[in-house]
Amino acid sequence: MTTRIFARQALMADGWRANVTVEVDEAGLISGVSDTDGRADHRVGVLLPxxxxxxxxxxxxxxxxxxxxxxxxxxxxxxxxxxxxxxxxxxxxxxxxxxxxxxxxxxxxxxxxxxxxxxxxxxxxxxxxxxxxxxxxxxxxxxxxxxxxxxxxxxxxxxxxxxxxxxxxxxxxxxxxxxxxxxxxxxxxxxxxxxxxxxxxxxxxxxxxxxxxxxxxxxxxxxxxxxxxxxxxxxxxxxxxxxxxxxxxxxxxxxxxxxxxxxxxxxxxxxxxxxxxxxxxxxxxxxxxxxxxxxxxxxxxxxxxxxxxxxxxxxxxxxxxxxxxxxxxxxxxxxxxxxxxxxxxxxxxxxxxxxxxxxxxxxxxxxxxxxxIGRNAGRIEVGALADLTALDDANPAICALKQDTVLDAWIFAGSDGVVSDVWAAGRHMVSGGRHIHHERIARDFTQTIYRLREAL
Known part of the structure; x- marks a missing residue:
């Protein structure tokens, strides 16, 4: 099954492109890239490797x-x-x-x-x-x-x-x-x-x-x-x-x-x-x-x-x-x-x-x-792993900005809170800024930390 991600801006291996759809196959690889705004499973603001x-x-x-x-x-x-x-x-x-x-x-x-x-x-x-x-x-x-x-x-x-x-x-x-x-x-x-x-x-x-x-x-x-x-x-x-x-x-x-x-x-x-x-x-x-x-x-x-x-x-x-x-x-x-x-x-x-x-x-x-780390990633192009990070382009830190200025503003004037979605080898693990298992993982960690810090 192919997953389609539409981005209003995307930093591709050869530079920025607007209104692009990235296709991800069942193996978690990028299988296609097109300059279209058609049917998409996910729609994001800024897409980065x-x-x-x-x-x-x-x-x-x-x-x-x-x-x-x-x-x-x-x-x-x-x-x-x-x-x-x-x-x-x-x-x-x-x-x-x-x-x-x-x-x-x-x-x-x-x-x-x-x-x-x-x-x-x-x-x-x-x-x-x-x-x-x-x-x-x-x-x-x-x-x-x-x-x-x-x-x-x-x-x-x-x-x-x-x-x-x-x-x-x-x-x-x-x-x-x-x-x-x-x-x-x-x-x-x-x-x-x-x-x-x-x-x-x-x-x-x-x-x-x-x-x-x-x-x-x-x-x-x-x-x-x-x-x-x-x-x-x-x-x-x-x-x-x-x-x-x-x-x-x-x-x-x-x-x-x-x-x-x-x-x-x-x-x-x-x-x-x-x-x-x-x-x-x-x-x-x-x-x-x-x-x-x-x-x-x-x-x-x-x-x-x-x-x-x-x-x-x-x-x-x-x-x-x-x-x-x-x-x-x-x-x-x-x-x-x-x-x-x-x-x-x-x-x-x-x-x-x-x-x-x-x-x-x-x-x-x-x-x-x-x-x-021996990973076929770090770029958005066909054949690479779909390791993708999306930024919320409505966030005040980067809103109304284009291309390189988005990265300048995010890194030097923003925070990680601008991240909206993350795919790891095509696995969609972060949506709306939160990990899909956030509550369970955070609960277990908090309980463990209470016990460990009391034991120190």
Whole structure:
């Protein structure tokens, strides 16, 4: 059965078109596009290729706002935030993980994302005890995605050691830990499950970081995930860069580019601490920089060198990482305004061919995000997945605006509340601005949060 979506304005792969009908087939693919205003199953104002959220630790959504009090030292940073996260880990059950994941996915869809990559390292029970089914917590994320209908890329994480010195895991890290053999078993079990999942559900790998995996583990995990997405935290913190230089003799991004087969399958998460040469070389590698501006600001990571990277042809995707706040427009806005504050200029991330700041950011995040999570999306054209976001053109933030100005106004002066509908691989999961299972998912999440916060 074909679904027809009529839009008064649509941002197609080759630019804006007015009064267009997009046809979606039973496989969730765009099967036709026509300049007609005929029979339609849905009528929307502005139709966009939906973004993919390239980086998420869903469970951290439940601790949002709980790490905003300064710790016992004079300086509070990522490392003190991490201690709060480790304490929180001690009370999460698989049921909790599934409920929180569903809430996160629902909020992403309502914000305008059609797909999510889950960078999943919460493998074990408190204390590091293995579950009877090694893939237990991964399956909870998959079940959440079945309920929410979000496009889903699962990235099981290899986390082997407590630091570059090979120290043993301890405390909260024990829930993350995997030997290489255990990780290979986990990945194999998950591969079996994915054979029975929707076609747009993707399995990749995520060697956590150069701090948390050995060189042998990194190479083996990359080989294990050959042909699929490979995500890694890289150069997020100044302290991390120092440790890697001391242990490996090179900065993190430089070491990865020189020692790993980095290509279009790779996504470097954060990369906020690169020198100019690394920035240009990462841009030329074909990899995607997975940027999480809200979290990077919240944790004090630093400012990504966006202008240099994009001018060198670099590709970007947007993620919500810690999920302290899930807000698609704010992620894009934060990326640009951080450049403005640093350089004391305006409208920095754009180019002569696309002078609109909003469109430039949005299109690059759409295409780069889809690449990063192994998804045939990020554009509206025949043959692509029907990952589509519609905006309410009667909303005061964008009413009476046309084409590029719609995106400028939405991103820099609006909010995610402008989103009216979202389709993920043709699944119509958001209508009238709300997820079709909003009440059920929100109720379960609220009940879980009450219990968790009382236990802290």
């Amino acid at each position: 939906a973004l993919s959220n390239v980086h998420s630790h869903s469970f951290q959504r439940a601790m949002a706002g709980l790490a905003e009090t300064r710790g016992p030292t004079a300086i509070d940073d990522f490392w003190t935030w991490r201690q709060v996260m480790y304490r929180f880990l001690e009370i999460l059950s698989p049921d909790d993980i599934q409920v929180i994941a569903a809430q996160v996915q629902m909020e992403m869809l309502e914000a305008g994302y059609a797909a999510q990559a889950e960078f999943h390292y919460l493998h074990h029970a408190p204390g590091g005890r293995a579950y009877a089914q090694v893939e237990e917590t991964s399956l909870r994320h998959i079940e959440a995605a079945r309920l929410t209908g979000i496009g889903f890329t699962h990235l099981p994480v290899l986390y082997m050691q407590g630091g570059l010195d090979g120290s043993a895991l301890e405390g909260g890290q024990l829930r993350f830990g995997c030997s290489l053999d255990a990780f290979q078993t986990l990945h194999s079990r998950l591969s079996g499950h994915f054979a029975d999942l929707p076609d747009d559900f993707v399995l990749g790998v995520a060697p956590h970081s150069l701090r948390a995996v050995s060189a042998e583990g990194l190479r083996a995990s990359v080989q294990l995930g050959e042909g699929g997405p490979v995500h890694i935290h890289a150069a997020e913190q100044v302290g991390e860069v120092r440790e890697v230089v001391d242990a490996l003799g090179a900065r993190p991004v430089r070491w990865l580019l020189d020692n790993m087969p980095v290509d279009h399958h790779w996504c470097f998460i954060h990369a906020t601490q690169m020198d100019p040469a690394e920035t240009v070389d990462l841009a030329g590698s074909g990899a995607v920089a997975g940027l999480c501006p809200i979290t990077e600001a919240n944790l004090g990571d630093g400012i990504f060198d966006g202008a240099r990277y994009l001018q060198a042809g670099g590709r970007i995707g947007i993620g919500s990482d810690s999920n302290v706040k899930i807000a698609l427009t704010e992620e894009l806005r934060m990326l640009e305004v951080s450049q403005r504050l640093r350089d004391r200029q305006r409208v920095i991330l754009t180019e002569q061919a696309v002078p609109s700041n909003g469109r430039y950011l949005y299109e690059r995040a759409a295409r780069g995000g889809a690449q990063a």
